[in-house]
Each structure stands twice: as structure tokens, then as C-alpha cells.
Amino acid sequence: MDSNDKQQWQRPLIDDRLTPYIEVDAARLERNLQQMQLKANAAGVALRPHIKTHKSVWIAQRQLESGARGVTVSKPSEGISFIAGGVRDLLLAYPVIRPQSVAELLRLAALHQAKITLIADTLQGVAAIAEASQRQPACELAVAIKVDVGLHRIGVNPETDDAVQIADALRANGLRFAGLVSHAGHAYGAGHAAAIAEIARQEAALMQQLQKKLQAAGFPDVPLSVGSTPTALAAEIAPSVTEIRPGNYALLDLTACRLGLSRPDQLAMSVITRVVAVNDHYVIIDAGSKMLSSDKGPHGTNASGFGVAADEAGQTYEVTKLSEEHGFLLYQHHHPAVGSLLRLFPNHSCAVMAQSDSFVLRHADGQSEEHVVDARGKFI
Numbered sequence: 001m002d003s004n005d006k007q008q009w010q011r012p013l014i015d016d017r018l019t020p021y022i023e024v025d026a027a028r029l030e031r032n033l034q035q036m037q038l039k040a041n042a043a044g045v046a047l048r049p050h051i052k053t054h055k056s057v058w059i060a061q062r063q064l065e066s067g068a069r070g071v072t073v074s075k076p077s078e079g080i081s082f083i084a085g086g087v088r089d090l091l092l093a094y095p096v097i098r099p100q101s102v103a104e105l106l107r108l109a110a111l112h113q114a115k116i117t118l119i120a121d122t123l124q125g126v127a128a129i130a131e132a133s134q135r136q137p138a139c140e141l142a143v144a145i146k147v148d149v150g151l152h153r154i155g156v157n158p159e160t161d162d163a164v165q166i167a168d169a170l171r172a173n174g175l176r177f178a179g180l181v182s183h184a185g186h187a188y189g190a191g192h193a194a195a196i197a198e199i200a201r202q203e204a205a206l207m208q209q210l211q212k213k214l215q216a217a218g219f220p221d222v223p224l225s226v227g228s229t230p231t232a233l234a235a236e237i238a239p240s241v242t243e244i245r246p247g248n249y250a251l252l253d254l255t256a257c258r259l260g261l262s263r264p265d266q267l268a269m270s271v272i273t274r275v276v277a278v279n280d281h282y283v284i285i286d287a288g289s290k291m292l293s294s295d296k297g298p299h300g301t302n303a304s305g306f307g308v309a310a311d312e313a314g315q316t317y318e319v320t321k322l323s324e325e326h327g328f329l330l331y332q333h334h335h336p337a338v339g340s341l342l343r344l345f346p347n348h349s350c351a352v353m354a355q356s357d358s359f360v361l362r363h364a365d366g367q368s369e370e371h372v373v374d375a376r377g378k379f380i
Contacts, residue, residue: 006314008264013312013341014366019274020287022352022359023343023368028268029059029250029361036232036249037066043237048072048091050227050247053350055375056359057085059250070115072227072245076105077378079116083108085374091117093181093227093245095125095146095154099132101380106132110139117178121146121156123169130173142178143170144225147210149203151185151299158210164217179223179242180207180214187230188299193260200231204238211240233261253349254308255297264345269359271344271352273309273327275336282321283329283336285309287344289322293351301347309342319344 011025040047046069051060060071060082070089073079079090083105090109096102096118109116120126120143133141145163148155156162163180170177184203187196203226211222226238227245233256237244248256251269256262273287296303306319309329315336321328327344336342346352353359357376362368 006316008314009308009310009316010312010314011310011343012366013272013343014362014368015341016368017360019272019341020285020291021272022356023270023272024251024359024361025268025270026361026363028266030062032250032252032266032268033063033066036246037063037068039232039237040244041067043241045237045241046243048225048243048245049250050074050093050245051082051375052078053247053250054353055373055378056371057082057087057374058371060085060087063250069243072247073375075379076102077380078375079105080108081375081378083112083114088112088114090114091119091144091181091225091245093119093183095119095121096128096132097125099128099135102129102132103136106136106139106141109141110137113140115140115142117142117144119144119146119181120166120170121154121162123166126166126169126173126175130175133175142176144178144181147180147182147207149182149184149206150199151183153185155182158206161213163210163214167214167217167219177219177221179221179225180210181225182207182227183245184226184228184231185299187228187234188255188259188297188301190230191259193234196230196234196259196261200235201238203231204240208238208240229256230259230261248349251349251353254303254345254347255301258297258301258303267345269346269349269353271307271346273342273344275338275340275342276326278335278338283317283331285327285329285342285344286325287327288325290324291352291355292319292322292327292344292346293348293355294322295346295348295351297347298350303347307344307346309344311336311340311342317342
């Protein structure tokens, strides 16, 4: 990523509202959505985007209208927001440990005839899901087994027989087995596209190996669902895969640029901020950690600063320090004037979108509309 190439950072800045706020470029968003959908279509797989990136029912509806099968959510409360917003097919990509955690999600799913897929990686999880499903009105419910393919966060070890035991427990409890789910989040720490592509190949091989083990144990239908934006962008989709679940691809961010997976002119989300002071050391802006988060990148990435701010001419400044309501930008000779607007591209779009109640969708003609971040604050 070359931050010295001014042309790639040049974009109009329209002074029509109070700062700071999140702005989403409508044309870039649509292009990102269509490109991933085309890739899924070409490979003959389903696309189930993870909405934790944008937390927006409006963006999710655009993904569904473009051909996505359903959505992936992080927490039950996110799922509740999206069922209320009209989504009818959700995968909750988080382990269920207590039946109470999904009680309201399953109740609303039954009320609205929504399909829910949960995940399990322990027998305790299967028991919790079984109890939850027995307490609620019947809904279309399935359970996938989460597989650890290298991130070492949650998931069964694919080299063991744990998945077979869990599949047996699902069958014994009358729960429909929905296949295997993985997330190669460690791809973010791989450093470059070729290494990420190799992680994608390893993920597919591990999943296919476990798929064969389950088939030999009497489970003939074992769909494979994989999910991460880096692997989806850096590698071809393996023939064994049934479904992909990238999330960050919709908006993208500086992490994707640093990994060689995106160009700055593909970044759909930015923060519009205003210069409030200039001193001998820094340019000070009105976007601090409460707007940008202090995230330097997901899963092993670690940027030197907190984002890159650009003026309308494409001159860039690194955000080197944050306090709660202020950002500190380094400059050398030239600096923007107090009161001027800057467009700030963050390291991690998911973390930034979760900070705000709404975002501004900006169209190519300069017109804009405001949309709610529906699942903001939904972390349980």
C-alpha cells in the first residue's frame, strides 16, 4: 500500500453535516458486494455474508437481493435485530453454552418462520441447544459443527473423533446436522496474499478430511462452510466447499490493503472528521478512540498507527495517537487548516462501524441518506 500516491486517495469531501461520522461510498459498496457474489456464483457455492462488519439490515438486504443465501451473525442479539429487520435465514457463528442465550432468538425465529443454524464444538453445547429447542415453539433449526482449522479459538480438533461424537449426540437429541463450519481467521496474520491462499488450501484440506471421516461414520450429507474475507479474496474457492461466509469484503479497510487484497480505491467505508487544532507537533482531529476504536487490525495484524487521513487533494497523514475524542496526525511541512475536513480510512472497518448508531450512504452525485446501524451494541 503506497500512501504517497495522492491520486488513489483523492475523493470529494462534502461539508453538509456535523463531524465525525461514518460515510459509506454507495458505488464502492455495491461493487464489492457484486464481485463477491459473482465469485460465489462462478464456483457454484452459496454466499452467506457475516454481518458483524456492517451490522446494518439495509446492507444485508442488498446482499440478499444480490444473491446471498442468508446471513451470518456473531451473537444472538445480532440475530434478533436481523430477524426483526426481515432476514429469514441466519447462521449464529458463536458457540451456545447456556440454553437461555438463544431462547429469544429461537422464539422469534418460530414467530417469523426464520431458519436458524447454530454451531457446536462440545457435547455441552449440544445439550444446551437441545434444551433450548425443547423449551421454545418449533422453528426450522439445524446445528453445524465448528472446526478449528488453525486460529485455535473455538472448534473441534479435526484430527480427533470429537466431530463424530458431536454428530452422534445431535442425532440422539433429534437435532438436524448441518455440516461443518470453519473460520481461518489466522489468515489475517499471514502477511501477504500468497501465504493467505496457502492457508485457504490447508483449511479446505482439513475440512474435506473431516467430512470423509463423518461420511464413513454414517453421516452422508456433510456440507462445508468456510469463512473469512482474506481467504475468499486471495484464493480460488475449493471444489469441496459448499458455502463461503466472508464479512469484511463489503466495506474493506486498511488491513485488507496492507495484506495486498485491496486497493485504497476499493475502500467503501471512511470516517469524515474535522481538523480542530494544529500545533508544532500534531494536527488534531475530532475523531478519537470513541469513534475509531483503538484497533490496529484483526487476528495478528498490528499497524503502526490507527488509520490514514486524506484531504481532498489526496495528501495523507497517519493517525499516530488517540485520546477519547481526539486523533493526533503527524505532518511534516504542509498541514490542513483548522476547520477543514479529512477522510479517514481505519485499520478495521468492523470495529469502527460498531461504534456508531448510523452511517451516511454517499452517492456519486453527492446526495446522501442516513441508515441505522441496527445491531450496534448487540454483544450478547
